[in-house]
Amino acid sequence: MGDDAYLRDSRRHFLRQAAIVAGGAAATGALTWALRDPDGERGKAHRPQIELPPGGYAVERSAVLPALGVAEGQDEARMVRAAIDAVGGIGRFVRPGDVVVVKPNVAFERSAALGATTNPEVVRALVALLREAGAKQVRVADNPIESPEACFVRSGVQQAALEAGAQVVLPSARDFDTLSVPGATWIARWPFFWRPFAGATKVIGVAPVKDHNLCRASMTTKNWYGLLGGRRNQFHQDIHGIIADLALMMRPTLVLLDGTRVLFRSGPTGGSLADVRPGNAVVASTDSLAADAYGWDELLGRGAEPLPAYFAKAAARGLGNPDWKSQVVRKVRAG
Amino acid sequence: MSQVIVTPGWVKRGMRPNKDGSPWWARAFRITRIRVASQAFFFALFVFLLWCTWFSRLRGYPVSLFLEVDPLVGAATAISNHTVYRWLWRGLLVLVPTLLLGRAFCNWMCPYGTLHQFVGWLFNIWTNRDNMGRNRYRPAFQIKYLVLAVFLVMAALGSLQIGLLDPICLLVRTFTTAIAPAADLAHANLAAALRVRLGMDPEPLLFLSSAPGALEQRVFRGAWFVGAIIVGLVGMNLVIPRFFCRVLCPLGAFLGVLSRFALFRIDRDLTRCTDCDLCLRRCEGASDPHQALRKSECFVCMNCIDDCPEGALSFRLAPLPVKDRILGDLSKGLATLFGEKVISKVPETERAAPAVARRRWVFAAVGGVLAYPFLRLSAAVNKRGFSPKAIRPPGSVEESAFLERCIKCDQCIRVCPTNVLQPATLSQAGLEGLWTPVMNFAIGFCQLNCTLCSEVCPTGAIQKTPLARKLGVGAFADKGPISIGTAFFDRGRCLPWAMETPCVVCEEVCPVTPKAIGTYEEEITRWDGKKVVLKKPYLRPELCIGCGICEHECPVVDSAAVYVTAVGETRSEDRSLLLEASRKAKERT
């Protein structure tokens, strides 16, 4: 019945349909097999994890150079240079072509005079120095507690950084990745403000000298708190433990303790000029604990009191030596 | 003495050979009857599995089987969370036959389709002629494809909403929230009447109860709404036959799209068809078998084969469209096909693809793209604004992943022995979370040693959780127990704190050890001079797992003095309360 053409077409039609059906079935089956998740393990969220370079960003220790360089004076630019020169000069830390992350404290929306944030002139001087040393890129970054844009602008750090030739990296939700810090108590895995660190070779922290209502002082070691994301407001349940973890997390190339203004009470937010007094010093160090201990003794003037608990915790992990007096300190006057 | 077996008249008539000479059983076992048997079988199986979804009946039955073989559930969840969880590969058991046979599922297996067809058949008051008119294709049948497109696009973006209209999810949800409690009420009254009025033992009636052994009549919030929907949709069969299946069903649309290349279809023999349109009389899919069969609408019900007086229709393998082979003038009735006279005046026999214009697909997809942010940003899937009373079952994944997986089937709600799981209302979880499971501790509490909800969840919104994992013992001791929330004391309502009245029901019933509720003892002299020792409760948040039995048992029944909110749940890092718990949560992932 029917002509051969019909039979031929009919067969072709059938084969075409059958091929599509078989192919569809096979494709679906293969896809189902590839995506199979019999126990729910595969469906669990696996966030990418990052790690900072082993040993952090520290440069080689020196047996001869001073651990602490203190520059006293009133001219921020000269103090910064003098302090860094006292510990070996910027060339010891930054090579031409380096990508440097400068981490100031811009946590609050306060003007610089209130002492709650890093002095923008110190940031300006540091960035300029870094550019002179040949840094390819300088990124100024922080994850403030209040609105990032407002904090950077009000504190003056944004303007200072941009004018000196740095990039300002403001945090947004996408810029955080989970950081793995082996050995940490609280932040073994925690969201970290990763974007400015991608490709970075050197890290310099610049922290003001502040009183703190919970941990008694906030200086260079606590400064790294500003790089954490997630529910970091829980850390107040063990503030000294978290600071010791921060010291473990970040080994910077250099820290600058901005003692140009000292927020000696009502810290860390301050809010009244009566809480601030001039400190007239800038300290440069490769050892945050030593710098912080100097700041506690000499700038906050609390040498008679015992050091806050985080010093001992961090020192127990071998992350620094709070006994600054036993180390080589070079003090210079810088105008 | 020979035995005389009397055969009833109707059996004798049924066993006569047919007029065309074929034996009696060729008619008795014709395909439409087999189809009815299949529908009855799967409907009974569906009801049976629902009936078994209760801890005393569960045994080993695959109670979520229909949800697992529903290919839309598997496909949509694969799109939204990129995995095929556990038993969802069983969707292939329906999907592959659909590629071969077309939408046979809709009329051979789907319990919702069976329900609609049955109701339509039962209340069929129309004449043959009227039915032929009611079963023609309407452009409104495109709606289901657009609905499917919206849902699939939303799933791709991360919001799974197919459960709103998927027929299996809908029917399971309706059974759970509306029908089962009604059956329980009927059973309770019937059993009471039997026992009290007739003095009979009501035990044999226990099978009517959907939750035997439940202490109280089960209640589900929003059941009126779900009941209204089912009544409405089933009632619509009297307006348009198989209304839901033809107009709204996204699963039907999905299968319809897949039917495009189906090897088998209903084929109309142009040399026999007289264009009488009788095949439309009982056509379930309104797929125009009298003209160009719409493969994407045909339910393979085979009724048209039964109704064609010329025997022009058959279910054939890859029939080729024959329009081009017709020789002669069709309109004058002088055409021939392969040497035989063509009677029908309609030469088209097949329409493979769904009749949805391309622009409509695009508009629907755009609608889905827009619907996602509109729904997601008004719902409470963020760090601060989350709904504190939307407490999810233990073993749930964190909220944004939950909304990628939950198909609102309410199986977990069905199996929960204490009735604490309730379908969420709009205010608790937004439109996106409508009918997803949340706990209501005024009604029940989460039993310590129970993980039934995680066992029956077909999509892994509640991951299968061994009991040791839930309790944080044995191999899971370092991770600690799963917490679904934290209890808070309202000291202004608590009897010992505010009313000089001793009570420590909350501390007594707290199931964990050591207890998560401690007490301060204080002896006071009451206003009436009596000395009384008050034990004033306080919470130990490191130990609280949020089971809610304290809230449930608190004697201040209008608004409990101790209440649980979702903060501190271990499934979510954003909602953790304590640093230690937060660290453990991070270690867990």
Next chain:
Amino acid sequence: MPQQGEQRVFVRARKHFRPRYSVNEARLGGLILLALALVGAWIAWRGAHADPSLTAAGPGLPRRSAEKVDRGPLPAELALPGWREENLAAFGPSDLYVKIDGREGYYKALGFERLHCATLVGPGGAPTVDLELYDLGRAGNALGAASGELPQGAQPSFQDGSLALVDKNALFLTRGKFYLRAVGSDEGPAVRAALARVKERFLASLPAERMPWPYALFGELGVAPAKVSYLAENAFSFGFASNVHVGLLPDGDTELFVAPAADVPRARALAARFEKGFAEYGEPLGRRAGVSWFKDRYLSRASAAGREGRLVFGVHGAADEKVGAALLGRLGAAVRALPGGTDFSAPAAGAKEE
């Protein structure tokens, strides 16, 4: 017919119109029915073969009797002929909550060390008796626990230093440091027989310990064990009254007391001071039973103190001196009847006597 159609609710199916039937179609139908039957069989098979992890008892549930559980001090042959013993289990302080969640605090406060339990099941599965044997470390604790759980107004019997009470469907028994509670499923004779057997076996196999002398002494005079207390100092607000054992009679007001002194001269002095103390608080009522009685001016109740050897004893708060004298006589006789080797040293600090 249209009009009729609109009246009707249910309509019978109309016949179909196809002219021909196919044998192959019917054969295919048969195959399909077979496939459905196979699906049904698979469902039934799945139902019969449950996932064992789903039905396993959780980690917190009592162990099944199949496991080897130490009987501990539970006597053998507790079950009557026809009965059997099931669900042997033992619990310590760390997992007691598993058995009696919520009530564990009561026993832990009473020096709980170990719990052994079992269930006796009668012929045909009913009735049942649940046994709980608590090791509370000291006889005083056992007595205290038992007295705290006795039904209101119950009068337990004391024999061989054991407290025993059978009340409706429950048996309360102490034997030294052990406290046994056995509760039956109903109040029928079968349960009572089972309880009697349990009591007999316990009394036979657990060693009798001498009941602490204050319980024995006061118990004989009708004081419930819960009402026996030890006042290390300042009894009755007397600064000199240290090391006093007091028993409160069921009337709620009358107290009997015994205060051991170091030796006879001190006892004499102590008795005199009691007398003087009672005198300060009230008016003299004259002498009876060899001691002076005094009526408390506020409470209007009679008190007196006597002495036997180095034991000072007395009645505080009797209704009147006549009743008091009778009580004093009985108390004196009981004190005299105390065995020679009785240890009158002060109970260890922190021990609960109630």
